Amino acid sequence: MSERKDFVASFDSDSRKTAVRVAFVTRRKSPHVKVHDDDYVMTFPEALFRGAVAVEILALLLVLLSLFWNAPLEKLADPLETPNPAKAPWYFLGLQELLHYFPPVVAGVLIPTLVLIALIVIPYFKINVQAEGLWTRNRSARLRILALTVALFAVFLIAFNVYAVLIPTLLMAGFMFFAATNRAASGRFHRWLASKPLSFWIMSWFLIQAAVLTLIGTFFRGPGWSLVMPWSGDI
Amino acid sequence: MADTLETQLPRGRGGRVWQSIFRSGLGDTNLRRALAIQQNLFLHLASVKVRKRSLSFRVTWFLGTLSLGTFAILVVTGVPLMLYYHPSVPQAYSDMNDLRFVVSAGLFLRNLHRWSAHSMVLLVFAHMFKVFYRGAYRPPREFNWVIGVVLLLLTLFLSYTGYLLPWDQLAFWAITVGSNLISAMPIVGARIRFLILGGNGVNANALLRFYVLHCVILPLAAVAFVAIHFWRIRKDGGLYHGGSERHE
Amino acid sequence: MKISGKMASFFNFLLGDSARAFGALSVALVALLAVVPAADFLRDWRGYQKRYLRLVRGRSDATSLTRRFQPGLQQIWMPELGVVDRCPTCHSALREASLGDVKDQPFRPHPPIPHSVTGFGCVMCHRGQGAATTVEEAHRSTKSWEDPILPARYLESSCGQCHMERLTGTPLLNQGRQTLARYGCVRCHVIKSPDGVAMTGTDDPPSLAHIGAKTTREWIAAWLKNPQAYASSATMPNFQLPDDDIRDLSAFLIAQSTPYLASREAAPKVPTDDRALKNGASLFGESFCSSCHAIQNAAGMLVGGNLGPELTRIGSKAKPEWLADWLRDPRVYDPDTQMPHYRLDAQQRGLLMAFLGNKTDPDFLGNRHFDPPTSVQIDHGRALVNERGCAACHEINGVKKADNFAPELTLVGSRPLAKILFAPGVAHTLPDYIAAKIRQPRSFSTSLKMPQYTLAPEQVEALVTALLAQTERAQKMPTALRIPPRRASDYHAAGQAGRLMEDLRCFSCHTINGRGGDMAPDLTWEGTAVTRPWLVNFLKNPNTLRPALIRRMPKFNLTDAEADTLADYIMTVYQTPAFDRDSIDSSRFTRADAEHGKELFYGKYACQSCHIVDPDKDKGYIGPTLTQTGARLNAAWVFHWLKNAESLRPGTLEPVWKSSDEDARALSAFLVAQKIAPQTEPAKK
Structure with missing residues (x-):
């Protein structure tokens, strides 16, 4: 951000006149307002009742679920009898799955800490605030960086036999390369992908990764953390 | 729409009793509607007006509201469950059986509490991703994002501490596996684990600690942070109005 | 068109705007929540109580039965035993002897037993989950409670949780415990009573220290191949050994055998004529050898006692010089033998040796012949002796008795099903598992060491009963409830x-x-x-x-x-x-x-x-x-x-x-x- 600013960002806190709006107008962009004005409605009753209706629908579903599906309860805890496999709550099974591949310091400490820090600092990094498509500038340089990163990461993953991470990563990289292609008559999907900034790609990679690992850990792991089919798990 | 609402609300609201409770009265004028929000201890955290666009389902999927809803269900079901629960070994497990077999609606309360808890974790995660993809974390809402991350952690801890309370095999080993991860931390890992469990393994002390965390400390913390979270929505300019790339 | 229009206006009335929707959904939610107490009211046990009252109504003593009936949840609570039994909630007639003709559960009255039902509750004897109030959870094996109702034929095992002594009412349990000791189960498996005393064997397996003086390597081999072929009543189980292992084991046993302090007296003259055989048979009878030893008669029936070994094929086994010494004084060969010291004169011994020496069976030995063993074979034999745990029962020179050779069975009656690997075709219950394991140990895995016993079906039932009594509950039972066994005294005149x-x-x-x-x-x-x-x-x-x-x-x-x-x-x-x-x-x-x-x-x-x-x-x-x-x-x-x-x-x-x-x-x-x-x-x- 060393370059000279040619705009002034300011807050107008007078909410009677307008809600806060910050505009960035750079030299490369022309000021263009896409949405002119916002319609406001009163929170009471509009927003309040809508929210209440949403919560009620959810409550109805949960009550129905609770009437017909009992919460699991197993035997009295017995420290001498280790179930095989012993599984953490489902939201930690992604981590437990990683534990299968990496030493505990990496999977149990390093990765969660990094993820947490990354989540916290998201809004403070420029990369996350930019809304510009990843491939709109420096395309060839970025392509090289991406190819190199993916290749190195893939080698690392293959070395550790972590195919559960490798395959989603390659998939994601495939979409990124697809988005990078220059096509005159591109479809809607391609245009949509091409407009996505780097932060989108990183977060999507993380989301898919977490979902895949959690699903594998929850449904596809049996005795000795071996791969099983979900329906054959219950003997 | 306001007119239809007028006709549906009970007539008695002009009476003295009603007015003694809801000073502002209801909904005749925008002023009164504004006051209904502003003069309510809980609702005043929210702004008086919202952008019409941000009310659209497509914008938020109501994920934040629904997370709050599950939290409310959990509080409502959790308190009666506390009446039947002793955080001691092995009484805790017997209490589960009593809830299942003897207590009126005990089975239902436990079911609802558990499924709501799982739903809440899921909804909070979904909320986070939705906020990210909408770009709603961008300035000036950075700090509210951080509060959100804290709330995500609180949700996970709430769920995790509650997981142990039935004291069955599922609970015991899930917590054992989870807490073993902590001890992988270099140098301080074992100490932190000792601190959390009140011992070197998952035992009666751990149960008591998790109980206090689950029923007192973490819910209070969650309420505080939820309040800040909602208040910051107003302070940061209302609900994010859904990305500049969208045309209405 | 008209109907859909009406529908539309109806939905519009209900859900037309968010406030209406809120109202309608609130009503729906309250209605759904009202189902919860209704579901509570429809629980199984209420249905059973209604059925009980209907059943009772037509009977002559309906008034007193109805008066004694207590509605609502019933439970027997024994905090000191950790038992909450809610079984009487559905089993309303437990103490109504006048309903003896009722055969339908849950309304059968309990048969008379020496204990009070309220004093011990139900699950102490029947197992199952006493706290449960649903049929499934109370009786069957579920995720939250693995221990289902005990099949009635094994009920005696529950008596064995407190009663260490022989009860007249528990023949199966007594037989099972006796069999555990008699067949040497307890020599490999440690089985402890709740008082911490391990069961001891009563099978008196012979010492093999001087085996070479008693019999031949060929006989040892034939015996190892199938002990029951030598004597159908043999205690020793079949280890199902391959021929090479048998060759090496017999080589090792003979090699380890030391001579015993044989008598210097010359062996008696053994007459071989038919008269001597006949006289020998009479002497065998007059001495009442068959009080302890059985011999197969011409019809193939075993005649005689089982305290000593069967003698049908003794002539193929015992060396004559050993037999002579044994008949003179058994304790010279085995100081701990149960065999009395008969005062037989040389002539009598000669007659008995003629009679016994004639009890041969060439088919049993077959045409086995072994070349002198190599040291490799002997070493392999030693390894096999250790691997198969021969020393758990037999004294063998230079081989130590292994401790904890087989898994301890003290708590086998509470073994969690999750820890059990079931063989195919075995029902997933603990009694079935134990029975299958006793019947055919190797069906679970060919690498298992447990040998094949020849047991009658009722012996297996008895063993299962005795083993099912080895529960965790038995170990945790308050001492006041335990009836100790009568310990053997070591009285000597x-x-x-x-x-x-x-x-x-x-x-x-x-x-x-x-x-x-x-x-x-x-x-x-x-x-x-x-x-x-x-x-x-x-x-x-x-x-x-x-x-x-x-x-x-x-x-x-x-x-x-x-x-x-x-x-x-x-x-x-x-x-x-x-x-x-x-x-x-x-x-x-x-x-x-x-x-x-x-x-x-x-x-x-x-x-x-x-x-x-x-x-x-x-x-x-x-x-x-x-x-x-x-x-x-x-x-x-x-x-x-x-x-x-x-x-x-x-x-x-x-x-x-x-x-x-x-x-x-x-x-x-x-x-x-x-x-x-x-x-x-x-x-x-």
Whole structure:
């Protein structure tokens, strides 16, 4: 951000006149307002009742679920009898799955800490605030960086036999390369992908990764953390 | 729409009793509607007006509201469950059986509490991703994002501490596996684990600690942070109005 | 068009705007929540209680049954046992004996038992989940409770959780525990009672320290191949060994065998003619060897006792010089043997050796022949001995008995199903698993070491019952509830008579002061019971007291001095403190007394059903023959026996008559009058 600013960002806190709006107008962009004005409605009753209706629908579903599906309860805890496999709550099974591949310091400490820090600092990094498509500038340089990163990461993953991470990563990289292609008559999907900034790609990679690992850990792991089919798990 | 609402609300609201409770009265004028929000201890955290666009389902999927809803269900079901629960070994497990077999609606309360808890974790995660993809974390809402991350952690801890309370095999080993991860931390890992469990393994002390965390400390913390979270929505300019790339 | 329009306006009325939707959904939510208490009201147990009341309504005692019926959840709570049994919630008729004709569960009344139902609850005996109020959770194996209702045929196992002693009401449990000890299960598996005492074996496996002196390598091999082929009653299980292993094992055992201190006496001359064989057979019979040893008769039936090994094929096994030494004094070869020291002269031994040496079976040995073993084979044999745990039962030179050779079974009755790997085809229940494991251990895995036993189905049931009693609950039972077993005493008679009794191995069959076998009568009060002249005579020449029994007192060929010593000791020491043996003077019985006694004998008490007084008329073979009662028994003993035999000899078959003093006196007079001289040659059965 060393370059000279040619705009002034300011807050107008007078909410009677307008809600806060910050505009960035750079030299490369022309000021263009896409949405002119916002319609406001009163929170009471509009927003309040809508929210209440949403919560009620959810409550109805949960009550129905609770009437017909009992919460699991197993035997009295017995420290001498280790179930095989012993599984953490489902939201930690992604981590437990990683534990299968990496030493505990990496999977149990390093990765969660990094993820947490990354989540916290998201809004403070420029990369996350930019809304510009990843491939709109420096395309060839970025392509090289991406190819190199993916290749190195893939080698690392293959070395550790972590195919559960490798395959989603390659998939994601495939979409990124697809988005990078220059096509005159591109479809809607391609245009949509091409407009996505780097932060989108990183977060999507993380989301898919977490979902895949959690699903594998929850449904596809049996005795000795071996791969099983979900329906054959219950003997 | 306001007119239809007028006709549906009970007539008695002009009476003295009603007015003694809801000073502002209801909904005749925008002023009164504004006051209904502003003069309510809980609702005043929210702004008086919202952008019409941000009310659209497509914008938020109501994920934040629904997370709050599950939290409310959990509080409502959790308190009666506390009446039947002793955080001691092995009484805790017997209490589960009593809830299942003897207590009126005990089975239902436990079911609802558990499924709501799982739903809440899921909804909070979904909320986070939705906020990210909408770009709603961008300035000036950075700090509210951080509060959100804290709330995500609180949700996970709430769920995790509650997981142990039935004291069955599922609970015991899930917590054992989870807490073993902590001890992988270099140098301080074992100490932190000792601190959390009140011992070197998952035992009666751990149960008591998790109980206090689950029923007192973490819910209070969650309420505080939820309040800040909602208040910051107003302070940061209302609900994010859904990305500049969208045309209405 | 019109209908859909109406529908549309209806939905619009309900959900037209968010406030309407809020109202409608609130109503729906409240309605749904109202289902929750309704579902509570529809629980299974309420249905059963309604059915019970309907069932009771038509009965003659409906009023009292209905009055005693308690609605709502019923539970038996025993905090000290950690038991909450809600079974009576549905099983409403547990204590209604008048509903005995009802066969439908859950309304069957409980059959009478020695315990109060409310004092012990239900799950202590029946298992299952007492806290549950649904059929599934209470009775079956579920995720939250693995231990289902115990099948009725194994119910005796639950008695064994508290009762360590032999109960008359639990034959299967008793048999199971006896089998565990008798078949050497407890030599490999540690099985502890709740008091921490491990069960010990009663199978008396032979020492193999001098095996080479006793038998040949070929016989060892044939035996290892299939012990039951040698003797169908053999205790040793089949280890299902391949031929090479058998070759090496036999090589090792012979190599490790050391000579025993053989007698320097020349072996007796063994006659081989047919007459000698016949005489040998008679001597075998007269000595009552078959009290302990069985031999297969021509019809293939085993005749004889099972205290000692079966002798059908002994000629193929025992080396003649060993047999000669053994018959002279068994303890030279095995100091701990149960076999008495018969006083046989050289000629008698010769006859017995002729008879036994002829008991061969060439098919059993086959045409086995082994070349001298190589050291590799012997080393492999040693490895096999260690691997198969031979030393757990047998003493083998240079091999230590392994501790904890097999898994401990102290808690096998509570083994979690999750820890069990079931063989295909085995039902997923604990009793089925244990039974399958006993029946065919190797069906679970061919690498398992447990050998194949030959057990009858009821023996397997008995073993399963005994093992199911080994629960965690039994270990945690309050001490006050535990009934300890009767521990074996190590009583030894004193002095010369004591040494003589050890020499004759009296305790192999008789129990005295809590020590000894149960084959023959308890002799603890024998001195009170019998007369000295009869005793001396009996010791020297035991005649038949119980014609129905094959197992009888053997003839030891005692000298006069030995018989006197024993008789003196028995008459002096084995006296009951309950009464004085001279308290009734038989000389004062009158003829009228005896006549009255005879009437009672044949009339009121019908003693002839079991006893014989008149050999021509009476057919009672169950109890001892009473023709010589006057010579054999003391009058005071007979009198008190008739009043309460159980107090004199616990476990006797004699009923507790509790007869009046007059009756007992008259019967005593009648019986004491029976003094037919003992037959010199007892009738053979």
